[in-house]
Amino acid sequence: MATENYNAKSLKTFKGLQHVRHRPGMYIGSTDTTGLHHLVWEIIDNSVDEANEGYGKNIYITINTDGSITIQDEGRGVPCDYNEKEKMNGFELVFMTLNSGGKFDGSNYKTAGGLHGVGAAVVNALSDWMEVHSYRDGIDHMVKFSKGGEKMSKMVETPTSSKRGTKITFHPDSLIFSDTNFDYNKIAAHVDDSACLTNGVTFHLKDLRSNRKQEFFYKDGLVEYFKKHTGTKTELSEIIRIDGEDSKISANIAFQYFKNDYSEKIFSFANGVRTTDGGHHVAGFKKALTICFNNFASSHNLIKGKQKLEGDDIREGMTCIISCWVPEELLQFEGQTKGKLGTKEAAPAIENIVCKKLSYYLEEHAAIAEAIVKKTLEAMAIRQKTKDVRDAERKKLNSGNKSNSNLSGKLSPASSKAYADNELFIVEGDSAGGSAKKCRDREHQAILPLRGKPKNVTSTTNDDDILDNKELYTLIQTIGAGFNDDFNIKNIRYGKIIIMTDADDDGSHIQNLLLSFFYTHMRELVRTGHIYIACPPLYRCAKGSNEIYCWNDEELDEARKKLGNGYRISRYKGLGEMDADQLGKTTMNKSTRRLIQVVIDDEDECTDKVDLFLGSDSDRRKDWINNRIDFKDEKDHLMEVKDEK
Numbered sequence: 001m002a003t004e005n006y007n008a009k010s011l012k013t014f015k016g017l018q019h020v021r022h023r024p025g026m027y028i029g030s031t032d033t034t035g036l037h038h039l040v041w042e043i044i045d046n047s048v049d050e051a052n053e054g055y056g057k058n059i060y061i062t063i064n065t066d067g068s069i070t071i072q073d074e075g076r077g078v079p080c081d082y083n084e085k086e087k088m089n090g091f092e093l094v095f096m097t098l099n100s101g102g103k104f105d106g107s108n109y110k111t112a113g114g115l116h117g118v119g120a121a122v123v124n125a126l127s128d129w130m131e132v133h134s135y136r137d138g139i140d141h142m143v144k145f146s147k148g149g150e151k152m153s154k155m156v157e158t159p160t161s162s163k164r165g166t167k168i169t170f171h172p173d174s175l176i177f178s179d180t181n182f183d184y185n186k187i188a189a190h191v192d193d194s195a196c197l198t199n200g201v202t203f204h205l206k207d208l209r210s211n212r213k214q215e216f217f218y219k220d221g222l223v224e225y226f227k228k229h230t231g232t233k234t235e236l237s238e239i240i241r242i243d244g245e246d247s248k249i250s251a252n253i254a255f256q257y258f259k260n261d262y263s264e265k266i267f268s269f270a271n272g273v274r275t276t277d278g279g280h281h282v283a284g285f286k287k288a289l290t291i292c293f294n295n296f297a298s299s300h301n302l303i304k305g306k307q308k309l310e311g312d313d314i315r316e317g318m319t320c321i322i323s324c325w326v327p328e329e330l331l332q333f334e335g336q337t338k339g340k341l342g343t344k345e346a347a348p349a350i351e352n353i354v355c356k357k358l359s360y361y362l363e364e365h366a367a368i369a370e371a372i373v374k375k376t377l378e379a380m381a382i383r384q385k386t387k388d389v390r391d392a393e394r395k396k397l398n399s400g401n402k403s404n405s406n407l408s409g410k411l412s413p414a415s416s417k418a419y420a421d422n423e424l425f426i427v428e429g430d431s432a433g434g435s436a437k438k439c440r441d442r443e444h445q446a447i448l449p450l451r452g453k454p455k456n457v458t459s460t461t462n463d464d465d466i467l468d469n470k471e472l473y474t475l476i477q478t479i480g481a482g483f484n485d486d487f488n489i490k491n492i493r494y495g496k497i498i499i500m501t502d503a504d505d506d507g508s509h510i511q512n513l514l515l516s517f518f519y520t521h522m523r524e525l526v527r528t529g530h531i532y533i534a535c536p537p538l539y540r541c542a543k544g545s546n547e548i549y550c551w552n553d554e555e556l557d558e559a560r561k562k563l564g565n566g567y568r569i570s571r572y573k574g575l576g577e578m579d580a581d582q583l584g585k586t587t588m589n590k591s592t593r594r595l596i597q598v599v600i601d602d603e604d605e606c607t608d609k610v611d612l613f614l615g616s617d618s619d620r621r622k623d624w625i626n627n628r629i630d631f632k633d634e635k636d637h638l639m640e641v642k643d644e645k
């Protein structure tokens with residue numbers, strides 16, 4: 001039965017498995033210990049799916065002494081008969097082909113499975129052997145795969161009693177994984193999470209290497225999981241439960257409010273997988289919460305007229321678990337680590353489920369609801385107070401008050417009051433800052449050394465986040481003209497603002513961060529051509545008392561020719577390698593330096609590029625890089641940037 005028509009199609013299926021071995025990262029994320037354990041999660045997920053569909057109440061996980069692991073369930077067993085449609089038998093379908101996790105019965109919800117929802121065939125491909133028993137119809141059907149699924153034994157059939165289920169043992173391939181040691185604690189933690197989301201199923205974990213064992217069983221797992229994460233805080237409300245279904249999306253939600261707690265904690269899951277970055281299910285829940293509490297507060301006269309409770313304030317002091325199940329065809333994960341639910345339909349569905357039940361709940365438990373609204377109003381009042389203090393501070397900063405020009409003490413100011421003639425040098429590092437101070441023109445050149453990198457605030461709309469960064473605060477204060485909507489070009493204290501960094505990667509990075517900061521938060525400064533980049537030379541070519549500074553290789557060639565034999569070349573890797581005199585002559589002195597003026601050619605394109613390279617959408621950045629950069633030889637980092645169009 002197992003070997004019927006085996007050759008032609010087995011070649012096709014084997015090619016698939018070979019790809020898994022060639023690019024394991026695409027299927028399990030990595031080949032380190034995290035990737036290794038994904039194999040276990042894949043198989044457990046299959047068993048959990050069976051249990052969720054009502055087949056089986058126990059799942060057994062046993063770590064064996066030979067380095068293999070066994071997962072046994074009481075599900076329907078893997079079908080082993082010939083599948084007419086797919087033209088192969090069930091074992092081949094489940095363990096040798098890369099279809100949607102091996103199931104072909106179109107059941108409703110599926111555990112999302114490990115990182116990428118790939119299934120038993122991937123585990124087979126990455127194991128040096130795998131043994132499968134399928135107990136169906138009173139027969140134990142056994143098959144053994146070896147060499148990453150390259151070989152499949154003949155099926156051995158042994159009559160059994162009424163036993164039902166699947167038993168899979170696999171031994172991870174040490175050619176693939178750097179570490180093939182299963183970690184009991186890691187597996188226990190994962191199984192505990194799975195158990196919480198699979199009510200009524202007992203997970204039996206056993207480690208034959210150490211004889212440790214544990215059982216995991218939850219009647220109402222969501223609440224248990226919840227309690228594990230809330231500890232011993234003082235309750236403001238009971239645990240509020242919401243369960244329901246809308247547009248084929250189901251949700252189980254538990255949340256609770258605590259006294260003296262000012263944080264918001266949301267643990268979210270989609271199809272049994274933790275979504276650490278949230279997603280549409282979380283967005284739907286938040287929206288519903290805001291709507292329901294606002295409705296309650298206004299109908300009970302707890303807020304006046306047009307006053308609205310803000311979502312952030314409503315969620316202060318709340319811990320919440322959201323577990324949703326989305327039909328397989330809609331299930332979609334986003335983000336670099338696939339930690340975000342990308343299923344758009346989840347937002348309105350969860351919003352509906354929550355709105356319907358929560359509005360009733362709040363009316364029926366008006367005392368709790370009022371206490372939460374009261375806490376929200378307190379949170380709002382405190383936020384307003386902080387904002388008032390901040391506003392006053394910002395006003396000071398934006399007032400163009402020219403007397404307090406050096407609050408931080410880092411700036412070496414220029415002595416002239418002829419602001420338009422003055423120059424501000426923003427210098428990377430204290431040591432270059434020191435040299436710059438020595439060689440500057442004290443009347444017109446001011447030096448502001450930067451320690452470390454300024455924060456990337458390209459996507460920041462919150463003024464406070466910018467003011468919280470010391471480097472940026474000092475910079476705004478030094479320039480003296482405010483920022484964002486309050487920026488007033490009339491108040492700038494410098495005609496030229498010059499960025500002076502090392503000619504290396506870190507230097508370019510700092511340059512980009514500063515440029516993006518000016519572009520995003522003081523755009524007028526860039527539009528009017530006040531921003532410049534200093535160009536320190538790359539080489540000094542000297543012979544006797546003759547010296548020539550060179551800014552590129554062509555200039556260096558020329559200098560060599562000019563000086564004839566016996567010259568010495570110094571290559572400057574950073575500003576710090578020049579002494580003060582050299583730095584002055586080459587980079588700061590008005591008559592001998594070179595400056596690049598920063599201008600905007602096409603503002604739309606510029607905005608888009610700044611957003612692409614420094615904005616918050618890392619997926620977009622990653623796509624751009626993947627589409628344009630040929631990592632020709634990963635070892636040598638030989639990259640080739642493809643043409644734009």
Ligand code: 0RA
Pocket residue numbers: 043046047050073075076077078079094102103104105120166168
């Ligand atoms: C394909 C189809 C069916 C079940 C399974 C695979 C299955 C796979 C695994 C892996 C571990 N445990 C498992 N249990 C079941 C549906 C079978 C049917 O409709 O009878």
